[in-house]
Amino acid sequence: MSNNKTSSIDQSAPRYAVIETLVASAIESGTLPAKTVLMEGPISKLCGTSRTPVRVALNRLCDRGLLLRFEGRGFVVKGDGPGDPVRTALTHAMLGLSEEDSADPAPVTSQRIARDFETVLVHALPFGRFGVNEQAMADHYHVSRTVVRELLSRLQDRGLIDKNRRSHWIIGPLTAREVAQYFAVRSKLEPLALEESAPRLPATEIKAMWSRLQSGLDQGSDLSSDKLEELETDMHVRLLAGSSNGHLMRMVHQSQLALVVNRVFASFIGTGPFNNSLREHAIVLEFIMRGAYQMAAQALEEHLHLAARRTRQRLMTLSVFPEPEFPRYLVKRVP
Amino acid sequence: MDSGQPTDDVAAADAELATPAVNAGKPTLRVLGTSVTQIEPLKHAAERDLGLSLDFITLDGTEAQRRGAMAPHSFDVYDQWFHDLDLIWPTGSIRGIDIDRIDRWDQINDLPKTGKLSPSATPTSGGDPSRRLYVQLDGSLGASQSDRISMVPTVHNADSFAVVGDHANEINSWGSLLDPEWSGKVILQRDAAIGCLDMLLALQARNDLHVADMGNLSLEEIEAVTDRLAGYCSRGHFRQIWADEAEAIAAMRGGANLIGSLWWSGAVKLRRLGVPVTMVAPVEGYRGWFGGMALSAHLKSRELDAAYDYLNWWLDGYAGAVMARQGSYMSNPEAVREHLTPAEWDFWYEGKPAASPIPDSEGQIVYEVGESRGGGPYKDRIDRIVVWDAVMEEHNYLVRRWEHAISP
Numbered sequence: 155m156s157n158n159k160t161s162s163i164d165q166s167a168p169r170y171a172v173i174e175t176l177v178a179s180a181i182e183s184g185t186l187p188a189k190t191v192l193m194e195g196p197i198s199k200l201c202g203t204s205r206t207p208v209r210v211a212l213n214r215l216c217d218r219g220l221l222l223r224f225e226g227r228g229f230v231v232k233g234d235g236p237g238d239p240v241r242t243a244l245t246h247a248m249l250g251l252s253e254e255d256s257a258d259p260a261p262v263t264s265q266r267i268a269r270d271f272e273t274v275l276v277h278a279l280p281f282g283r284f285g286v287n288e289q290a291m292a293d294h295y296h297v298s299r300t301v302v303r304e305l306l307s308r309l310q311d312r313g314l315i316d317k318n319r320r321s322h323w324i325i326g327p328l329t330a331r332e333v334a335q336y337f338a339v340r341s342k343l344e345p346l347a348l349e350e351s352a353p354r355l356p357a358t359e360i361k362a363m364w365s366r367l368q369s370g371l372d373q374g375s376d377l378s379s380d381k382l383e384e385l386e387t388d389m390h391v392r393l394l395a396g397s398s399n400g401h402l403m404r405m406v407h408q409s410q411l412a413l414v415v416n417r418v419f420a421s422f423i424g425t426g427p428f429n430n431s432l433r434e435h436a437i438v439l440e441f442i443m444r445g446a447y448q449m450a451a452q453a454l455e456e457h458l459h460l461a462a463r464r465t466r467q468r469l470m471t472l473s474v475f476p477e478p479e480f481p482r483y484l485v486k487r488v489p
Numbered sequence: 490m491d492s493g494q495p496t497d498d499v500a501a502a503d504a505e506l507a508t509p510a511v512n513a514g515k516p517t518l519r520v521l522g523t524s525v526t527q528i529e530p531l532k533h534a535a536e537r538d539l540g541l542s543l544d545f546i547t548l549d550g551t552e553a554q555r556r557g558a559m560a561p562h563s564f565d566v567y568d569q570w571f572h573d574l575d576l577i578w579p580t581g582s583i584r585g586i587d588i589d590r591i592d593r594w595d596q597i598n599d600l601p602k603t604g605k606l607s608p609s610a611t612p613t614s615g616g617d618p619s620r621r622l623y624v625q626l627d628g629s630l631g632a633s634q635s636d637r638i639s640m641v642p643t644v645h646n647a648d649s650f651a652v653v654g655d656h657a658n659e660i661n662s663w664g665s666l667l668d669p670e671w672s673g674k675v676i677l678q679r680d681a682a683i684g685c686l687d688m689l690l691a692l693q694a695r696n697d698l699h700v701a702d703m704g705n706l707s708l709e710e711i712e713a714v715t716d717r718l719a720g721y722c723s724r725g726h727f728r729q730i731w732a733d734e735a736e737a738i739a740a741m742r743g744g745a746n747l748i749g750s751l752w753w754s755g756a757v758k759l760r761r762l763g764v765p766v767t768m769v770a771p772v773e774g775y776r777g778w779f780g781g782m783a784l785s786a787h788l789k790s791r792e793l794d795a796a797y798d799y800l801n802w803w804l805d806g807y808a809g810a811v812m813a814r815q816g817s818y819m820s821n822p823e824a825v826r827e828h829l830t831p832a833e834w835d836f837w838y839e840g841k842p843a844a845s846p847i848p849d850s851e852g853q854i855v856y857e858v859g860e861s862r863g864g865g866p867y868k869d870r871i872d873r874i875v876v877w878d879a880v881m882e883e884h885n886y887l888v889r890r891w892e893h894a895i896s897p
Contacts (some may be wrong), residue, residue, distance in 0.1 A: 282889045327889060329708055330882045375581075419580075422559060427581045430628060466882060467579045473885040474555040474576055489889040 169207035173197065174214050180250045181220055181231055188233020189240045191224055196244045200251060204294045206481055267295045268305055274481060275314060276414045279328040280472045284484040286315065286323035291483035312408055327489055328412065330466045336412040337462035343406050344394060344458060345451035351396030352442050352450060363388040364439050367432065375426030379417075382425045386413070389435045389454075393442075412465060419468040422475050427468075431461060516795045517542040521553055522568030524734045525754050526644060526780065530850050531811055538807075539798050549733035550680045558582060566796050567640075567783040571601070572616025572682055574639050574783075575880040578630055583783040585624040585637035590797050593804040596821035600871060601642030601779060604632075610872045615686070615704025615879030618642060618779040640781030641800045642820040644812045647775035647870040649768055650687065651756055654746035657767035663687070664694030665748060665769075672726045676740045676749025679732045681891040683878045686776050687750050688714055690876070694773050704879040711887045719894035730895050734758075741766060753816030760855040768816070770864035777874035813837040814850040818867055840865040 177197070180186040192212060194205045201208065212229050215221045221229040230239040271291070278284050286306065292299045306323055309315045318324045352360075370377050370385050390410060397403055420428065434457040441450035518541055520527065527545040536543055546564060548556065554573050556563060561582035569577075577583055588594050600606050604619035621630040624637040652660050666675055666687065678684040685706075692698040692714065700710045721727060728747065729740040734755045741747055741759055751759075751768070759766045782800050784793070802808065809819030810828035816837070819825045826834050833848075835841040840862060847856035856862070864870045881887060 280885060327886055329886050331708055423580045423582075427579060464579070467575065470880055470882070470884045471558055471576045471579055473888040474551065474558055476555070489886070489893050 169201075169203050170210035170214070173201055173203070173208055173211035176201070176249055176251070177211060177215060178218075178220060180248060183250065185248050185250055186231055187240070188231050189237055190231045190248075191228055191239045191241045192221065192231065192244075193228040197249070200244060200246060200249055202296070204296060206294055264297070264301060264305070267297065267301070268308075271295075271305060272309070272314070274484065275309070275325055276411065277418060277478065278480050278484055279326045279411075280415055280418055280469060281326070281477045282489045283324060283326045283487040284480070285487045286325065287483045287485055288323070291481075294481055294483050314411065324487065325484075328415065328469070330469055333412045333415060333466050333469055334462060336409050337458055337465065339409040340406070341455050341458035341462070343402060343409060344390060345455045347394035347397040347399070347402055347406055348438075348454050349447050349451045350399065351394045352447050353445075354396035355393070359392070360439070360442060363392065364443065367435055367439060371429070371432055371436070374429065375424055377425040377428075379420045379425055382420060382428055383417070385432060385435065386416075389438065393438075415465050415469045415472065418472060418475070423471075431457070431464065434460065515540060515542050516791055517544055518566055518792070518795055518799055519544045519546060519564045520566045520568050520799070521546045521548070521556060521564035522566075523547065523550055523553055525752060525815075525817070526568050526812070528811070528850065531808055534807055534811075535799060535802055539795070539802055541795050541798070543799075550683070551732070561785045562787050565785050565788055565792055566799060567785065568643075569780065569783070570616075570878060571618035571621055571640060571642070571779045571781055572878040572880050574621045574630060575616065575884075577783075578621070578639060582786050583639070584786045584788065585639065586641060586784055586797075586800070588636055588638060590801075591638075591641055591804070592801050593821055593824060596804070596824060597642055598820060598822065600645070601781075601820055606868050606871050613704075613777065613874050613877055614702050615777075615877035616682075616779075617877050618645075618781070640783045641803065642779060642781050643803050643808075644780040644817045644819060645778060646753055646817045647777055647864070647874050648752065649771050649775055650749055651741065651751035651759075651766050651768055652748050653741055653744070653759075653764060653766045656746060656748075657765075657769070660748070660769055661772050662694050663690035663771045663773050666691040666750075667695055667697070667721065667726070669726075671748050672724065673728055674744060674747050675727050676737065676747060676751070677727050677730045677895075678737070678750035679730045679895065681888045682880050682884070683776070683778070684730075684750060685714060685887060685891060686876055686878065688718055690771070690773055690776060692717060694771075703876045705881045706883060706887065708883055708886060711883055711890055715887070715890040715894045718891070722895055727895075738762075757815040757849050757855055761849050761851075761853045768863060770870075774873045774875035775864075775870065776876055776878065777871070778878045811850045814848065816862065818871075822867065836862065838867045840867070840869070 177186065177192070194208045194212065198205045198208045212221060216223060216229055220232055222232050224230040224239055288299050288302050288306070292302045295302070306315060310317065315323055315325045366388060367385055370381055373381070394403070394406060434453070438450050438453045438457060441447070441453055520543060522545065524547055527547040532543050532545060550573070553569055554576050557567050557569065557577045558580045567577070567583055598606065601618040601622060604612065604617040620632045622638050622640070622642070623631060623633055623635045624639060625631045625633060625635065630639050650663070650666060665671060677687060686703060689698070689700065689703050698713055698717065700706055706714070728743065729736070731737040731740055734752060737751055737755050738758055741749070741751060741755070742762065742764055751766070753768060756766050756768050782803060784796050788796055804821055804824060806824035806828045809821070809825030812819055813825055813829060813833065814837070818838070822838060829837070832844040836843045836847050836856065842859050842861045843856050844858065846854040846858060849855045
């Protein structure tokens with residue numbers, strides 16, 4: 155980041171992290187002099203992002219001691235010696251950006267917005283009821299309200315989000331009742347898909363799933379949550395993907411929403427408590443490797459019954475977890 | 490409840506017991522709990538008797554639960570309640586306890602093992618300790634006997650609410666908590682797993698709301714109770730909603746005539762301060778709670794042994810006597826009896842009028858000759874528990890509605 159070649163938006167890193175590094179480097183190299191006043195707005199314009207990541211980045215730099223808070227409205231670059239804070243118009247050069255970087259910020263594709271938004275939404279579900287502010291969301295993703303509305307409507311069709319009587323977009327809260335309902339659907343649909351899909355999958359793929367699972371079990375509670383997610387995908391997505399029934403697959407996908415409880419739980423607690431679940435995965439795969447597909451389907455159904463109970467219990471535990479910070483476009487509502 | 494913890498791992502950790510301890514010196518045990526059991530006289534006595542140092546981490550119920558669920562490495566012993574095992578056990582932060590290593594296990598009475606003292610008592614709803622006592626084959630908790638338990642059952646009580654002032658004799662129903670005549674003088678506890686039951690008992694007594702199962706509300710019932718709670722809050726019915734006992738005591742000292750949620754330990758502390766407080770024996774029955782001690786999942790070798798020593802010490806009778814002097818019962822009352830005077834036993838466990846002045850755990854007189862605690866003997870009071878403190882299936886929803894309802 156110390157040279158000027160880096161694009162303003164790095165698609166792989168979180169935006170706040172990119173901006174944090176950018177500003178830190180600019181302070182270090184002296185292009186952003188001590189006492190310079192920094193506000194969210196100008197930086198977000200120069201970087202071609204919304205204000206939220208800028209705010210996060212500035213707060214983190216403040217925590218790191220590189221910036222000081224200034225009159226409650228912004229920050230000032232830390233520096234020794236006397237002298238008042240300097241208000242100056244920020245330029246690309248001061249942030250170590252080239253003109254073309256910011257003039258045409260890397261486009262954020264609608265697909266990426268959809269994916270990002272869905273992740274945010276789903277993770278908020280267990281923490282209560284939220285309203286979605288269309289304008290704030292449009293600002294956040296730097297798109298028009300039309301794009302946002304279209305996306306929200308698509309999610310409404312899928313039952314992820316709802317409109318209340320006053321036509322406000324509302325999500326959550328995810329309840330134990332809903333978890334039970336989602337799992338009831340899954341426990342019937344997934345075995346159906348498995349019976350058709352598993353015989354069609356190449357042996358090499360089944361073998362790969364088996365060895366991933368074994369290595370996951372060997373790691374015990376050291377298993378990373380990404381690896382856990384991978385094993386869940388093996389059992390509940392890849393193993394079923396050989397089915398030719400498109401309608402069924404769409405319904406299977408939509409019924410997996412309640413899995414978020416487990417993701418949130420694992421993100422706070424780690425993967426240790428998922429050991430039982432993975433051992434049940436092994437039972438399903440054992441039957442598949444023996445060509446006993448009906449038994450595998452039954453084992454999957456039983457696994458989903460047990461998982462439903464575990465998931466409802468984890469939802470109870472979520473009540474004591476601290477609420478994560480969500481983007482500004484999600485507004486807490488009466489639960 | 491399902492910790493997902495494979496039984497083999499625990500066995501492997503136990504195998505390390507065979508390794509001789511290489512660290513000399515006094516071990517320190519960090520005990521995570523609430524103000525009910527974490528009191529100085531007990532700390533000193535246990536340190537003296539066991540030759541270890543105790544670090545009491547005293548938090549309110551909700552904070553202790555958060556830490557219990559999320560940070561097993563920050564404590565060695567979890568001293569809390571059976572009902573909140575529903576939140577803690579699934580995280581795998583506590584480990585099973587070998588019954589073989591609990592010396593007085595056979596002395597522990599039937600209440601935590603079967604959910605009732607008298608075979609004829611009607612089953613209660615909510616967080617019945619017996620239904621989360623034994624570790625099952627799949628690592629979850631249940632009522633089927635096994636060789637490992639989740640918690641050593643210890644302190645418990647049949648709780649109600651308190652009245653400060655002259656009107657104590659006129660009050661015998663939970664309904665008084667929501668009586669408009671008391672508006673502005675009512676105190677409620679904040680922990681939804683307990684306070685919600687106080688509300689429900691009161692609403693039910695007033696015929697304002699009836700639910701199918703008080704210990705496990707449906708979403709609609711949660712909405713009904715929290716809507717009513719919000720209504721009472723907005724009308725200024727509650728003088729204060731407390732999170733821990735210190736707040737409860739401060740609230741109960743705030744006026745000549747007050748009524749509200751209070752734990753027995755708090756009532757005894759108030760009496761020591763000269764506040765004329767009475768715990769009501771409601772006609773509708775009591776809200777029960779059952780405490781216990783659990784072991785952190787990370788414990789091994791020397792610290793594990795020390796933790797078992799501490800658990801066993803709690804059943805030796807002395808701690809139970811200290812708990813009796815603040816109104817609570819112990820799971821093995823006979824051991825406690827040896828550490829109480831006959832007058833104290835008759836007063837606290839038999840519910841008889843005091844034959845001599847009754848002291849608290851620090852020797853201050855809290856009941857005079859002729860006074861009684863109310864509600865009768867231990868067995869009668871326990872048999873009249875109608876609901877145990879509970880973490881419901883929809884607890885996550887309840888907590889969010891509840892907190893919203895009481896927020897100003």
